[in-house]
Amino acid sequence: MKQRYVYVLAALLAVMGLSVFLYKWQVLGFPLGEDQERPVWTIEAAVGFESGPGSITAQLQIPALTPGFRMLNEHSVSRGYGFGTDYGGGGRVAQWTIRRADGDQKIYYRISVYEDESVDVSDTIPPxxxxxxxxxxxxxxxxxxxxxxxxxxxxxxxxxxxxxxxxxxxxxxxxxxxxxxxxxxxxxxxxxxxxxxxxxxxPSRVIHGFPLSGRQRSARLVSWLEVHDGDQWLYFNPATGEEMLPDRYLVWWRGNEALVNVAGGSNVEVDFAIQENHFDAVTIAETQAAQLGASSVDFSLYSLPIQTQAVYGVLLMIPIGALVMVIMRNIVGIDAFGTFMPVLIALAFRETKLLWGVILFTLLVALGLSIRFLLERLRLLLVPRLSAVLIVVVLLMLFISLTSHRLGLETGLSVALFPMVIIAMTIERMSVVWEERGASDAIRAGLGSLVVAVAAYVFMGMSWLEHLVFTFPELLLVVLAMVVLVGRYTGYRLTELQRFKALGLG
Amino acid sequence: MLGTAARLRDAGVLGLNERNTDYIMRLNPRRYYPRVDDKVLTKELALKAGMAVPDLYGVIANQGEVRTFPDIVENLQSFVIKPAAGSGGDGILVVTGRSERKRDCFRLSSGEIISEGEILYHLSNIVGGQYSLSGNPDKALIEYCVHFDPVFANVSYQGVPDIRVVVYRGYPAMAMVRLPTRASDGKANLHQGAVGAGIDMGIGVTLNGVLDDEIVDEHPDTGALIEGLEIPHWNFILESSAKGYEVTELGYLGVDMVIDRDRGPLILEMNARPGLNIQIANCAGLRNRIARIDEIHNKSAEPAERARIARREFQLERGIQ
Known part of the structure; x- marks a missing residue:
């Protein structure tokens, strides 16, 4: 009966985690792998004119509906001008206004777009x-x-x-x-x-735009023909009659309106420059999600300050380490000191790297243990003795750092990253086990801790996994579901197969 | 690997995960744990139920009371010190006599001489919680040191052999006797190197011994045969263990008993998480017996009745001869 609740809960958690994950991956386009980049085109329109004596109003057609493309951002660079955008007959219009300007003027409008197949916005059916x-x-x-x-x-x-x-x-x-x-x-x-x-x-109209490819100093507008057949807009190559759009054709504006219109200025010129950049796919996905109004992005870790992000990058791997530990403990059946000690040690290994981590950890525990045996002779009460061990651990860390620095081994400095309280408790537990159950038991459990820590380190150190969990923290729900399931695992542990081997023969 | 798992499953071997989830969590409500985790309370409850336990000479509950130790043992030649919330036999000190030359030196079961100061330090450690399950402050018990029955004299090295009975829902399911060895430092714990020997539930006679998961015929220190020892007071032992269920209300219970030369079987302690080594010692899985008990379980059966049923149900076939 209870078993069923556990399965239902685990399934719920997994479905929740996976569905948010799939939504973010498939719909919002968050990348699965790390360092994924997508091309982003930045088109800059430079409007130049000679200012007249009075006030100036400059209007520029700018992209509104862009099938196949999604806007990442847009800027206007124009010193001293008031700026606004509005919807006009041909789409959107950017408008700059200034009371007075002297000499040659140059104002810029810049828009960044990226390809998105799913954008298929056509306006309403025309009369x-x-x-x-x-x-x-x-x-x-x-x-x-x-x-x-x-x-x-x-x-x-x-x-x-x-x-x-x-x-x-x-x-x-x-x-x-x-x-x-x-x-x-x-x-x-x-x-x-x-x-x-x-x-x-x-119904038909002219559309004006650019086939985007690479970098273009002064891009030429390409006019195309758009015809409505009663259901949808069709695109025709006016020079051949072929029904198609050029590759990566960004529609800048539609209709017969002039591209630019400057009241109060003369000798107007517009230059277009196109630049292809590569942007981090996560950034693009977030912008897109924000435009779609997806609330999942408000809670995205990428919205945190960079330093906090770094902290969470590490913290989010702890559940992975815990999962590894649960598996090592309950399915493999390895003895280890302290429930979470191996995970914390694995965290420290991230900084020290594996080989040095194992060496430093072993050194620290071995030295701590020998000093702990000396302390035993003093017959201290429990809590003062634990504190003494802790202080000894801190001193040992200092000693190891200083010695390795003297020897020119900078890696030794990272010993300071070991969780000292946990190490002190481990030393204490180990010495008690050593006294009570003998050295072999103590060393076996110590090695077990190290093995679990190394396994946790291997998984916590996988950078693709880290990226995955950081980008899709909802996957931790799946991890939770797995931990819950292992919590009801009633089968044998692997080490028990060895332990009870004799019983299987009879 | 899967083949081994299937074979163990067929043999009815209980694994740690299954024991924890299916039996301990289901049958042992946490609120009853203090009844077995605090040995002082266990002793009180057992006495109230009319069971025999080793006499309690004194309890040291905090650091201040450690000083009273010499007064408690003033007139005693032998006694045992154990932590009230200890587990796995850790922290137990068996004092078998006093040094003849120095009054304040004691002889341990191992023959080692230990000063009063060292005992006081050990008491401080116990009180500080070094041996308690959770690391919380603990109490130290000073109690009667059992003079074990001569039946085990040839098969134990120092220490006191004890009998562990696993009681499932009030029915004794499996039993073993644990024999101290030199390696176990006189302690009767299998993982410390003691020899475990299964017991034929029907007649109370020992089977093969097991040492470190391996089957042995002879005691490693004395060389005496382990198999075939007849355990005295067997019926009483089973009845007492069955009664442990009434005392603790724990459905999956380990009852540890010793047989005293003069006073017969005494309840040493009870355990809410009895280990699974007993399966190795008996060369048999627990699950089949548990399933059988579930079949015949009768809520209103008296402890004596339950012990009788256990003897009938779990008698080994060769015992009938």
Whole structure:
């Protein structure tokens, strides 16, 4: 009966821990391994202009909806300007304002984005566009083009493709030539296409953005065509009619609005620079989680001050050590002094490294033990004797540090990291066992402690495990579940198999 | 390795984990522990239940009372000092006589001579809690030193042999006799090197001996045969152990008894966490016997009845001859 409660509790704990873990890993994108980095692109728009005599208002289109990308952060660098962002017709608009400025002005807008497949934000379904007012003779040309394309297509997508094929034909017909006669840029070209689509009552717009790749000093905006087929937005290459988006295409803004608009300034220029960086995946995941409003991140260890993080990096490994100890004690069946002594010794090993840790520990216990036997002759009362052992341990640590320093062995200095109270208690317990049960029992239990400590050290020293527990502290619930389960383990300990061997033969 | 585990399981061998979770935690409520962990209380309860125990000469409960030790033992030639909350026989001092030349020197069971000062220091250690399970301050008992029955004279080296009976829910389940050796320093504890010998529950006759988990036929110091010793007062021993359940209300209990030359079987102490060595000494697992007791368990059975049933149920087959 009770057994069942234990299983239920362990299962609950494990499910809780694992589900939070899976959520953080799969949804929020926290990395499993350590030192994972993801590319982050920083795009900087530099707006330069000559200031006029009066107040200045500069407006710059900035990214709003960016399919395939998620924003990490954005900044504006502009001395003395008031800054704000707002939603405009083409997306978001950054606005800088200043009462008075002298000479050439340069203001910067910087945004960092990273790839995220799951971002698929399109805006709402647009209404059918009104028939554009087009004057003759263009109107006839548009009408003919729309009619021909409609005859050769089945739906919105194929209509668009057909239209693009016709306007991009190597030897365009007279109507197309007439339409494109005043086009001087890609953006204008796509603008004309949207006008033609509008007269076929198909919602469409120009999008402007960058295919992100590596580092670009002065990146050129690439205009693309976006068409709504009633269900979703489709992307077309205006130069070929292919339905696709360029690789890593970051949409900067949509529509026909000008990229930049400076009231009170002249000779406006915008330069884009793109920089590819690599960011720690944890940082990205946290930013993302914060944007999703996931509360798990408010409790993330990465939000703590760095020094506290370092402390917890160590503390969180103690449950791992405890699990190792539970297994060594209850499943393997190794005798050890003190319940948690081996774990604390293992913690000290982290600093001293294994070989020196074992040497220093053995040295300390052996010296302490011999002095403890001398103290025995003084017949001190228990508590004063324990205190005396403690003081001797401290002195021994000092002695070992000083001696090893003299000998030029700097590792010896780390002996100070051993938990001295625990060592003193171990020495006391060991000497009592030594007297009562003989040297072999005492040494066996001492070695057992050392073996458990080394095993705990090996597991607590695994850096991937440390990263895993630090990034996903909820995994400790799983550790707890395992400890609870071992708590109800009624099978034999491995050492008992040896101990009761004779009984199995009969 | 798994094969060994399966074989042990078939043999009904009880492991430490199973003992702790399935028996001790379930059958031994923690509130009853003081009844066995405090030997002064055990003695009182046993006396109240009409059981025979070694006489208590005095209790030293704190450091100040250590001075009263010479008064307590003034007229005594032999006595035993033990910590009230000790475990595993640690901290027990058996004084068998006084030095003939110096009044304030004592002879231990090992033959060693020890001064009164050393005994006072030992008492201080006991009172300070060196031997207590939890490290808390403890009491020291000074009690009657058992003169063991000559039946064991050939198979023990110094010290006092004792009989351990594991009592499950009031029914004696398994028993062994523990024989001190030179290695065990006169102590009757198996892990200190004493020889354990299983006992045929039906007739109270010893089986093979076990030393350090190995089967032995002879006592390592005296060379005498261990097997076939008939234990006197066997029925009384089983009945007393069964009564231990009424005294302590612990469902999984170890009762330690000694047989005194003059006074017969005496209860030395009881234990809420009896060890599993008894299985090795008897070459048999406890689990089958426990299962059998669960089958025949009768809440209203008297201790004598339970002892009788245990003798009937757990008699070895060859004993019938």
């Amino acid at each position: 059918f566009p009104p028939m554009p007012v087009i004057n003759e003779p263009l109107k006839t040309a548009v009408d003919v083009l729309v009619r021909d394309a409609r005859d050769h297509s089945a739906d919105t997508a194929s209509f668009t493709a057909e239209l693009l094929r016709r306007v991009n034909a190597p030897s365009p017909d007279a109507n197309v030539e007439l339409l494109l006669s005043e086009v001087s840029s890609d953006a204008e070209f796509v603008g004309v296409i949207t006008k033609v689509l509008a007269s076929a009552r198909i």
